[in-house]
Amino acid sequence: MNDQLERLNRLPLRENLRGLQPYGAPQLDVPVLLNVNENTHGLPQEVRSAIASRVEQAVGGLNRYPDREFTELREALATYLGHGLEAENIWAANGSNEVLQQILQAFGGPGRRLLSFPPTYSMYPLLASGTDTEYVPVRRGADFNLGAEQAAKAVRDTGANIVVLCSPNNPTGTALGLDVVEAVYEAGEAKGAIVIVDEAYAEFAHTGTPSALTLLPGRERLIISRTMSKAFALAGARVGYLAAAPQIADALRLVRLPYHLSAVTQATALAALEHAEALLANVEDIKAQRDRIVTELTAMGLQPAASDSNFVFFGGLKDPHGVWQGLLEAGVLIRDVGIPGHLRVTAGTEAETTAFLDGLRKLL
Incomplete structure (x- = not known):
């Protein structure tokens, strides 16, 4: 046991965090x-200039708290996504990881289960641990694909309260068929399971690959998570967002920190969206x-x-x-x-x- 771990273990750390390694x-x-x-x-230079201009405007008001509802940004994100979405369907935070964390804070916790299908994004179990949510992994087959029947069975067998589907999947890069999302959503009806489709890499999909955004109408427990880190080259700005029924955003307002999205972050994201x-x-x-x-x-x-x-x-x-x-x-x-x-x-x-x-x- 190294000195750092020994010092950590002397603290009254939550038991489910002992022995874990930080993501990185x-x-x-x-x-x-x-x-x-x-x-x-x-x-591109034109985008750098636009961000600098937007941030310069924001700097003049940094003595005041930012727009708590980031209304202009939600409107811009809804316009970018299309699919008939409005600002009320959008939520944003400091990277899609914080979006996912807020979802687990609202819908996870002690006595609740998060299901995912590894190999997949390695932050899912860490987010579960951080919110004291039980993490239940069901491994994919040898070819790393995930079928609708397999996924739906896992939802029913585990009694998951939250299911996260990564599409395109990290680290394999493969996109899921919408039949998988539909099957998982239906299988989660009995428990009222929240279904998250993590589409962090959606903009890179081959032409004709459908987005789960098309499945949102009529599905109040379906959430589509996105990020501006990848396609928009804003990894350093930390901007993630989701699309869902308006009541999902209402739930996340209960757990978000006050004024969680800074004025500088909002300005940066708006400038990027203007130059999409x-x-x-x-x-x-x-x-x-x-x-x-x-x-x-x-x-x-x-x-x-x-x-x-x-x-x-x-x-x-x-x-x-x-x-x-x-x-x-x-x-x-x-x-x-x-x-x-x-x-x-x-x-x-x-x-x-x-x-x-x-x-x-x-x-x-």
């Missing part, structure tokens, strides 16, 4: 960072690099998963950690997700993608 990927100083699914293209077209142009380039990675990894004899995200999950590696280390030594950081035989790489710029592919070829 390695933050190393290397030339090519492709490990945390950031948008490596950065912000310019930012989403970069998304098309990222999708091209992602598809290039899939094609070239296949040619190397590896097994990349079909990806609807801005990253590629690939298998066929005898020594994945050795490959990860070799790439790191060559100045390229990707993600070891702890799944035997597999690694994950973010689709970066053309130059970054080339550096990764060239480095991998040499190692193989």
Whole structure:
């Protein structure tokens, strides 16, 4: 037991938090960072200027609390999403992780269960622990896919109060069919289960891949979670949001901290939404690099998963950690997700993608 853990254990920590490790990927100083699914293209100059202008306006009022209801931002997000959504259908927070945390604060807690389907986003069990919600994992099959019947059965068998579906899934990159969402929602009727579809990477999906936003009408317990970290290149701004029935936002008002979304954050997000077209142009380039990675990894004899995200999950590696280390030594950081035989790489710029592919070829 190291000194840090020993000091921590001397504190009256909640029992369900003992022994846990905080979430976090390695933050190393290397030339090519492709490990945390950031948008490596950065912000176009016109967007930087627009953000600076909006923030400058906000600075004049920083002695006052921000708009607690972030009304203008909710209206802008509703317009961006479309699907007939209004401001009352939208909620936002400091990254989609805080959105998910608030959902668990409102609908989870002692005696309640959160169900998800690993391998999936590793924050789900940590968010459950943080809100004293029981985490129930039901693993996917060997091909990492998730079918409607399998998912619905898991909901019924576990009696879950909250179900989170990640689509496109992290770390595999695959999108779920809407039949899975529908089946899970229906299976949760008996318990009144909240169903969250985490669509953090939705903008990177292949053309024709449907969003669960189309399923919202008539489903008051369905929540679609999104983020501005990925497609909008605002990982550093921390802006996440959801679309749902208005009463979901009413529930989250009961648990949110006062004035939780700063005036600077609101201004930044509004400026980005005003320039959505310019930012989403970069998304098309990222999708091209992602598809290039899939094609070239296949040619190397590896097994990349079909990806609807801005990253590629690939298998066929005898020594994945050795490959990860070799790439790191060559100045390229990707993600070891702890799944035997597999690694994950973010689709970066053309130059970054080339550096990764060239480095991998040499190692193989």
